[in-house]
Amino acid sequence: MLVRTEKLKKHFMIGRGQTLHAVDGISLTIDENEILGLVGESGSGKSTFGKALIGLHPKTSGEAYYDGERLPDRFSTKDHLHYSKQMQMIFQDPYSSLNPRMTVLDIVGEGPGIQGQQSNSEIRDKVAFWLERVGLNADHMSRYPHEFSGGQRQRIGIARAMIIEPRFVVCDEPISALDVSVQAQVINLLDELKQSMGLTLLFIAHDLSMVRYVSDRMAVMYLGSMAEVGPSNDVFFEPQHPYTQFLVESNPEPDPNLERRRAFKPIVGEITSPVNVQAGCRFADRCPKVMDRCLVETPDLIALPGDRQVACHLFD
């Protein structure tokens, strides 16, 4: 186990005494050299979880451990410097996550520069190596981000994270902004880097099919809480939590015959507001199998056979 969180919470104070429960007690483990896929609708807190984990947000409460070591609740500059050698992040938007005033050399070389101990020419060689490694032309390192396409920019973002040679990378929707044909390029690249560098990845996305394909285990979040965790294929093909079942049923397949056969009843309603959440199951107001207990008692993750966990009173 490389990464572990224990009841991790991240709340935002949004004024007038209101609290937004973005991440509300997530306990999760990620094994070494594993890809853990984290899925959920927008507003479910998956990105906030990723950021709180690696110290981009201070934690409200709960703990996070990396390689057995407890991570500080609030990262100091020194902590960032220390942990960024181990943990990196790839961001969703390849446009706003690259500084338009910096050249690719500056962007990708910034990390090693800050970490020190390397001369400029060493950094330059390293940047060239990594650009080639992610499938870009090293001669383009003096260009600016606007001269690249979306897929190429995402590769710059990947090179920026990988040049540090981290052990753990949080990929926050790394392919959502890309076209289908380019998505596969980026996925294969991440997979290849995982194999060759022994990386551990937290892969955040909302595309269920892609997450099932990419990850070893899948975790489903709903409104700041964990609904279900387990091996990807099991969670996708035999979802247990009523929310996961809806999510899988809503996910269209690129197969017309299958779509024609689909007994289609879209889930009613929308994700509720994470502001001032009360006790009880977060999904209770949309759940077709809701019981009295669900409205008052927050379900904990219950272990099921086959390395699966589900947070639902139905399994108690």
Next chain:
Amino acid sequence: MDTILSVKDLEVEFATYGGTVKAVRGVSFDVTRGETLAIVGESGCGKSVTVQSLMGLIPMPPGKITGGTATLNGKNILNLPPAEANKFRGVEVGMIFQDPMSSLNPTMTIGDQIAETLKVHRGKSDQEAFKLAVELLERTHIPEAPKRAKQYPFEFSGGMLQRAMIAQSLACNPAILIADEPTTALDVTIQAQILELMLELQRTENMSIILITHDLAVVARMADRVAVMYAGQVIESGTVDDIFYRSSHPYTLGLKEAMPSNTHDRDKSLSPILGSPPDLFKPPVGCGYCARCPYAMTICAEHLPTATAISESHEARCWLHHRTAPDIEELHQLEDQDAG
């Protein structure tokens, strides 16, 4: 078949500082009553520009429709003077967009915006129009419609806004609804709701839908017929089954292999399409896909392939379907053998 809209050899260009971009290069398709035509393609392939030019939504200049015709119910709708265009836009053809937040007026209530359509096109009074607007919101299953009609766009969620947009586009009972990436910005559960709503309205109103999307799964769910676009051209068209089960253009095949499938071969690795689409400042002389195509031949770079009929409903623009060309299935098998 009852053809409502017929587009022939549409060409659209944009003048930019860098030169002229040939965004749409000879696109033809027909839409019949009550069917859904999906236009699929990657960003920059010209799918949105195609429908925007039909609606007269291309700013001219810099845009220019340089060729082709589009006939709606027997009348050419391209290059109409603005007054003429306003008469059919929103009446015979309704349109919804990817980002409903920026397509609705933030300073008007939802009800007033829908009512405006009815006042302009149907000459309804303020009160009548607002009442009808509430009914339209109810038809798109917006809960508490009378209350919601008095709210502003910022008070709606993304899914609800898309419902409101659909309500507005239905105001004049259009024969065709153009939906430009209607669910791209939405979560899968909300996407499922909106797609279901569109299917339901199509059944009750006997409306045709032109669905612009990049998502093949949405196409599989919604479409009767599909046109696949690449580099400003339709490179393959046919029924949804033709496109998915008898894919004939290497680009369509490539797209299918680049996405994970949850049905069969579920752990087959993804094969990305290498490279990127051609620069439409200088469109290639031959096939637009030639530089990325694993089956490219010499002729592909030199001559633009013509559309070849594969069956009565199915066409592909690829030299591999010329009668003297090698068989793509055989090429595929050979490749698999090599890989194995």
